[in-house]
Structures are given as structure tokens and as C-alpha cells.
Amino acid sequence: MKKVxxxxxxxxxxxxxxxxxxxQWVTGFVDGEGxxxxxxxxxxxxxxxxxxxxxxxxxxxxxxVQLLYALKRFFDCGVxxxxxxxxxxxxxxxxxxxxxKVIPFFEKHPLRSKKRMDFLKFRKVLLLMEKGEHLKPDxxxxxxxxxxxxxxxxxxxxxxxxxxx
Amino acid sequence: MKKVxxxxxxxxxxxxxxxxxxxQWVTGFVDGEGxxxxxxxxxxxxxxxxxxxxxxxxxxxxxxVQLLYALKRFFDCGVxxxxxxxxxxxxxxxxxxxxxKVIPFFEKHPLRSKKRMDFLKFRKVLLLMEKGEHLKPDxxxxxxxxxxxxxxxxxxxxxxxxxxx
Numbered sequence: 580m581k582k583v584x585x586x587x588x589x590x591x592x593x594x595x596x597x598x599x600x601x602x603q604w605v606t607g608f609v610d611g612e613g614x615x616x617x618x619x620x621x622x623x624x625x626x627x628x629x630x631x632x633x634x635x636x637x638x639x640x641x642x643x644v645q646l647l648y649a650l651k652r653f654f655d656c657g658v659x660x661x662x663x664x665x666x667x668x669x670x671x672x673x674x675x676x677x678x679x680k681v682i683p684f685f686e687k688h689p690l691r692s693k694k695r696m697d698f699l700k701f702r703k704v705l706l707l708m709e710k711g712e713h714l715k716p717d718x719x720x721x722x723x724x725x726x727x728x729x730x731x732x733x734x735x736x737x738x739x740x741x742x743x744x
Numbered sequence: 745m746k747k748v749x750x751x752x753x754x755x756x757x758x759x760x761x762x763x764x765x766x767x768q769w770v771t772g773f774v775d776g777e778g779x780x781x782x783x784x785x786x787x788x789x790x791x792x793x794x795x796x797x798x799x800x801x802x803x804x805x806x807x808x809v810q811l812l813y814a815l816k817r818f819f820d821c822g823v824x825x826x827x828x829x830x831x832x833x834x835x836x837x838x839x840x841x842x843x844x845k846v847i848p849f850f851e852k853h854p855l856r857s858k859k860r861m862d863f864l865k866f867r868k869v870l871l872l873m874e875k876g877e878h879l880k881p882d883x884x885x886x887x888x889x890x891x892x893x894x895x896x897x898x899x900x901x902x903x904x905x906x907x908x909x
Contacts, residue, residue, distance in 0.1 A: 610772070
């Protein structure tokens, strides 16, 4: 039977055996490796001329891609994709998944690093978006102001260009 | 009363409030940010001409130095020092502390990333050192062979020069 080409690592590569993560491990790992990011890209088809793209990401060397698949199973959403070169990324961009799965988890299991400040700003932007504020110039300005104060002193993560997922 | 100058951040900077860490959080954070490193430095005063310096380290931006102090309390050993520029490091170099405190913890709470392979090699070197193998040319060769297979695909950590602590 011909194997369907998915562009993703084979089942063998990704989890032998599949890891079940514990909540505190996830919090610790995301304190170290996670990123809450708000992209704001020009988009003439949007009412306010810009598209707001919130994104929760964990980047790892490809040798640890099985941990990214374990996170995907843990949060039950998102995708695992190549980031650049030998780096892989677990990424959640769907606003509903961010609001229903990712944000409640970190509300229940607070981050211990200063990354928690980024998370709180990220959550605020998601709430503004839920009210449609990102579609109005004033709301967009507010989101831009919040986003500009995030991810300072972060060097590692360069977000990939927008795509579905 | 005159405050004793310790060269470390003030009590206020380092923990408000002091964080109590959970084992799984520590494992997750070390999976992301930790490093098990074996330094082998020329030292004419040693029998085999080299000094073996095992080191467990977690490096963070200085804004999260309170987490490093929390790790120091958690493991009940090691020091927090500036690594370079705006990076701080939590570091355990004492072989007895590594054997009695750090290694048993990660035996009980296994790392989930490939860093576990480094940990197992690190533990092996510590056991060889306990038997005095690092003082013999053959043992030193064995340690050198193990160390050469560690910390591949690691870019972030540059160990500081040897010092007491």
C-alpha cells in the first residue's frame, strides 16, 4: 500500500513510545521554550487594513520533535512544522483553540517566569479580538500597543510567514 | 546596620515571593534550559595532567534570576552567578552535590528530551570520578570519549572559566 506523503516526519520518528505529559512539566518546558506572539501584518482585505495573528509556539531542535507532537496531543490542537533549518515548531494559531485550550491551561497552571507577562498580554489581545476590536482602527491601535510590549529580551524565535493551521 | 556586599542581586530582586517549585516543573524547565557539561582542562598539578570539571547549569536572562534562586533552593546546592552580559547562570560543580542531589533527582524524574542522553553520560562520568578513574590516563581517555559525545546540537551555553563553587 502506497504511503500518503504528508511532509511530516514518519510515525516512527515522532513518538516511540508516545509520551504522556504532566501539566507541571508542560508549564516548566513552556517557561523555558515557549513563545506567545502577536503578529500584525498589512492586509488590504481587512477592514482596518491589518490582520492580527496571535500565535503560541514552542521551537525545538528536530531531534526532540517527539516532544512537540506530545504537546500537540496534550493541547489537542495546533500543528508541528519545520521552523527553519534543523528547528521544528509546535504552533497554535486558531483563535478559538487558543481561547478554549491554550489560555485556560496557563490560567490553571501559571507560568513561573516573566513569560507570564507575555501570556497575560496575549490573553488580553485574544479577548479584544473576541469582541471584534481588531477590526476597528481604535482597537487595532490598542492591540498594537500591547503587542509592542511583548517578547522583549527574546532572541530565539523568528515567526514563520502566515499560513493556514 | 551596614549591608554586607555579596555581589549578588538583593533579596528583593531575587524572589518576591519565593517560589516553591514542583518536581515536574523542574524537569520540564531543565529539558528546555538545562545543560549537563563535562569540562576537561589541562592542569599540570593533576596526576593525569588534566582536570575533569562536571557542571550542571541553567542559564536565564537576568529578568528571571528569581527562578535560578528557586532552583538553588530546590536542589539545596550550587550558586547563582552572572554568566555573560545579561545572562545569569545557576550552576552546580561540587561532585558530591551532583552525586547526592542533582543526579538522584533526574533518576527519579527522568528528562523527556534527548538531553536525557547527556544526563546519562554525565552520570557515568561522575561514577567514574567517584572511583578515581579521572586520575588515571586510561580513565581520562574514557571520560574524554564520553564527553565528546555530549552537548551536540547545543548552541546556547558557553561555560564560564573554572572557579570555586
